[in-house]
Amino acid sequence: RSAVEPPVHTLPAELLLQVLGWVDPWTLLTVVARVCRRWWMACGDVAGMVLDFRRLPVNAWLRQHAREASSTRAVVEIATRFRRVAALNLRGLNDISDEVVLGIAEHCPLLTTVDLAGCNVVSDAAVIRLAECSPELTSVDFTLCNQLRDVAAVALAEHCPLLTSVRFVKVKLSGASVVQLARHCPRLTSVDFTYSDLGNSAAAVIELATRCPLLTEVNFSRCHLGSSTVIGLATHCPLLTTVQVAESNIDDSAVVELAKRCPQLKLIDCSGCSNLTDDSVLELARHCPQLARADFAYCDQLSDGAVAQLARGCPLLTLVRFSGCPMLGNETVEALAKSCPQLTTLDVSGCGQLTDDAVIMLAKGCPQLTNATFMNCVHVTRDAVLALATCCPRASVNFSGCDFGTLLQDGTVATIPSEFRSLKPGQSCIPGGYSQECRPTTREEGRRG
Numbered sequence: 271r272s273a274v275e276p277p278v279h280t281l282p283a284e285l286l287l288q289v290l291g292w293v294d295p296w297t298l299l300t301v302v303a304r305v306c307r308r309w310w311m312a313c314g315d316v317a318g319m320v321l322d323f324r325r326l327p328v329n330a331w332l333r334q335h336a337r338e339a340s341s342t343r344a345v346v347e348i349a350t351r352f353r354r355v356a357a358l359n360l361r362g363l364n365d366i367s368d369e370v371v372l373g374i375a376e377h378c379p380l381l382t383t384v385d386l387a388g389c390n391v392v393s394d395a396a397v398i399r400l401a402e403c404s405p406e407l408t409s410v411d412f413t414l415c416n417q418l419r420d421v422a423a424v425a426l427a428e429h430c431p432l433l434t435s436v437r438f439v440k441v442k443l444s445g446a447s448v449v450q451l452a453r454h455c456p457r458l459t460s461v462d463f464t465y466s467d468l469g470n471s472a473a474a475v476i477e478l479a480t481r482c483p484l485l486t487e488v489n490f491s492r493c494h495l496g497s498s499t500v501i502g503l504a505t506h507c508p509l510l511t512t513v514q515v516a517e518s519n520i521d522d523s524a525v526v527e528l529a530k531r532c533p534q535l536k537l538i539d540c541s542g543c544s545n546l547t548d549d550s551v552l553e554l555a556r557h558c559p560q561l562a563r564a565d566f567a568y569c570d571q572l573s574d575g576a577v578a579q580l581a582r583g584c585p586l587l588t589l590v591r592f593s594g595c596p597m598l599g600n601e602t603v604e605a606l607a608k609s610c611p612q613l614t615t616l617d618v619s620g621c622g623q624l625t626d627d628a629v630i631m632l633a634k635g636c637p638q639l640t641n642a643t644f645m646n647c648v649h650v651t652r653d654a655v656l657a658l659a660t661c662c663p664r665a666s667v668n669f670s671g672c673d674f675g676t677l678l679q680d681g682t683v684a685t686i687p688s689e690f691r692s693l694k695p696g697q698s699c700i701p702g703g704y705s706q707e708c709r710p711t712t713r714e715e716g717r718r719g
Contacts, residue, residue: 314352317356358385375400387437394417438462479506511532530557555582619645
């Protein structure tokens with residue numbers, strides 16, 4: 271037997287680390303690290319490691335090591351074995367405690383991305399320590415971390431000036447947090463403060479816009495912003511591509527300014543902004559040809575002519591929601607069918623003037639349709655169902671509240687494609703030959719889609 275070492279053992283450390291960087295964390299932890307001491311040490315030095323604990327079998331790791339420790343403690347042990355972790359995803363693990371976050375903070379100083387969405391027992395103290403130990407953080411997500419308050423957001427702003435993306439969905443923050451992020455994190459490009467009551471913090475939001483001109487995505491849905499605040503965002507952030515201001519106290523002036531000053535808009539959500547009229551939609555049609563997603567659910571002053579113009583001016587639309595807009599009908603859907611062939615999602619629930627002719631044209635003009643909702647469109651009949659089944663075989667369709675008349679009578683059911691044979695009024699049809707009961711959605715559920 272030759273005493274010469276295998277070629278792999280003679281690899282320079284830099285090359286070995288580069289090779290190991292292509293191996294997933296679980297294999298590094300359970301297989302590669304057991305080869306020899308050199309490889310065990312090298313596994314800990316792999317740069318840019320991404321640990322997604324939604325996919326790592328933590329319980330299997332505990333069994334393999336004959337440990338009786340809790341899964342949360344195992345998370346700390348696994349994370350600390352990789353000294354150069356760059357991204358950590360604990361999304362949805364609602365038993366993650368402060369102990370876990372503190373342990374990771376102490377041992378993983380090179381973190382750039384942290385996702386703790388749904389970790390609802392994590393407190394301010396843990397986030398403050400995380401911010402102090404990880405000054406290179408660029409992206410954080412604390413969605414549904416409802417124990418957090420302003421002090422945590424302020425600590426992140428002060429210690430992590432490289433932040434580009436922050437998400438605090440359903441976290442009770444005030445304008446003070448927004449101001450500190452604006453003053454310390456000028457590189458911000460994406461912010462999400464959904465459900466933060468910032469209605470009385472217009473100055474804070476405008477300061478954010480002024481100091482962070484690189485913003486491209488903002489979500490202030492249900493923050494009760496006024497028109498002047500949204501105009502301030504439009505004025506100072508011309509690079510905006512995503513604007514979500516659902517259920518805000520805005521009027522046409524806000525959307526008109528957004529359309530004129532932010533021509534790169536690709537997504538706009540103004541659902542529940544009942545003061546908006548045709549003027550808003552017409553300006554978007556004139557100035558935002560790249561618009562791909564538009565949600566104006568429950569903007570009940572919109573008319574067919576304006577929305578049809580939006581379809582013609584924005585041919586890249588893939589998602590459109592106009593549920594709860596009773597004045598819309600065939601003209602809207604026909605314009606979408608003619609001008610938006612890439613449309614995949616449509617919701618026109620409650621548009622009671624809609625008839626089969628428009629739905630049939632939609633089915634023929636938008637073959638990529640995957641999700642369509644026609645709840646309470648009472649004039650839609652079996653002919654529309656057949657057209658959608660034939661032309662859009664992948665579409666999930668909701669006809670709850672529609673009266674199909676003779677759809678299921680003897681002599682007609684045999685002509686309906688198998689995907690729709692069990693469909694009844696009040697049910698939604700999902701391709702694959704089965705249907706599922708669909709209760710009428712509430713106004714709030716309709717807005718959430």
